[in-house]
Amino acid sequence: MNDYEIDELAGAVAGLVGGAIPVDLARIAAEERIELMEGEFGADFHGRIEYLPDEGIFAIYHPSASGEIFPGRIRFTIAHELGHYFIPDHRDLLLKYLVHDSAEDFRPNRAVERQADRFAAALLLPAKTLQARMGRKGFMALKEIRTLAGDCGTSLQAAAFRYSQFTTEPHLAIISEDRRILYYFASEEAEALGFGGLGNRLIPDGSPTDCAFRSQGRDIEEGETNTELWFSERYRRADLWEESVHLGYAGRVLTLLSWQDTRSDD
Ligand SMILES: [Zn+2]
Numbered sequence: 001m002n003d004y005e006i007d008e009l010a011g012a013v014a015g016l017v018g019g020a021i022p023v024d025l026a027r028i029a030a031e032e033r034i035e036l037m038e039g040e041f042g043a044d045f046h047g048r049i050e051y052l053p054d055e056g057i058f059a060i061y062h063p064s065a066s067g068e069i070f071p072g073r074i075r076f077t078i079a080h081e082l083g084h085y086f087i088p089d090h091r092d093l094l095l096k097y098l099v100h101d102s103a104e105d106f107r108p109n110r111a112v113e114r115q116a117d118r119f120a121a122a123l124l125l126p127a128k129t130l131q132a133r134m135g136r137k138g139f140m141a142l143k144e145i146r147t148l149a150g151d152c153g154t155s156l157q158a159a160a161f162r163y164s165q166f167t168t169e170p171h172l173a174i175i176s177e178d179r180r181i182l183y184y185f186a187s188e189e190a191e192a193l194g195f196g197g198l199g200n201r202l203i204p205d206g207s208p209t210d211c212a213f214r215s216q217g218r219d220i221e222e223g224e225t226n227t228e229l230w231f232s233e234r235y236r237r238a239d240l241w242e243e244s245v246h247l248g249y250a251g252r253v254l255t256l257l258s259w260q261d262t263r264s265d266d
Helices: 003-016 025-031 071-086 088-097 110-124 127-137 142-152 156-166 188-192 208-215
Strands: 034-039 048-052 057-063 099-101 171-177 180-186 221-226 239-246 252-259
Touching (some): 057 071, 071 088, 142 252, 156 171, 156 180, 208 239
Antiparallel strands (some): 171 180, 171 252, 221 239
């Protein structure tokens, strides 16, 4: 399945339970006769789906909510395992090997884990919801993405990355830790403009992202920036709008970069 087919499939699964947010994962599991098994499985455990041939049912094992594990992450884990159930190729593998353990670094089977993540994001943050919230202006600000994450029961990072996949605007979502860029998602339009890769390893000095690191608060820092400050290889210069917020854990900041001149309301 390609990414768009996975998005369609996830949208159809969200539709099975009415498409309302937060998407009712327990009800999806119940309707498919999937057992949800909560427990303490250790720090390295991320999720598992298993086919129980004697009962003829699937079981999903996921961590229980505790101080260290955010509810948004548990929902993402369950949605990811549901991806292995609903994506036909993954289900075939499960029926053959009976069990699949998910890993955070995705090394064992990168393509399969990436597809399940794509499914999870599209299930938890349905296309219909994104479209409705983007409205006629056609984009979302960080503040709106934060509200979306809360309403959909996901992490802010998951909502920002989903938005990057979804938007038709040039846009990047960046996670940095202690001022180092850890990873990022570029929208298709950003890639088409030649801005798919940052190149730089560090965030710009004095930028809103730098302010978010200094303040460590939950306020959104924002301001004008440009491609010369953020990208090591520059194609044509473009003015950007930068929005940043401290994620409140592991010294991490989320940054959104949007192209100013494509926005109709500025
Ligand atoms: Zn997995």
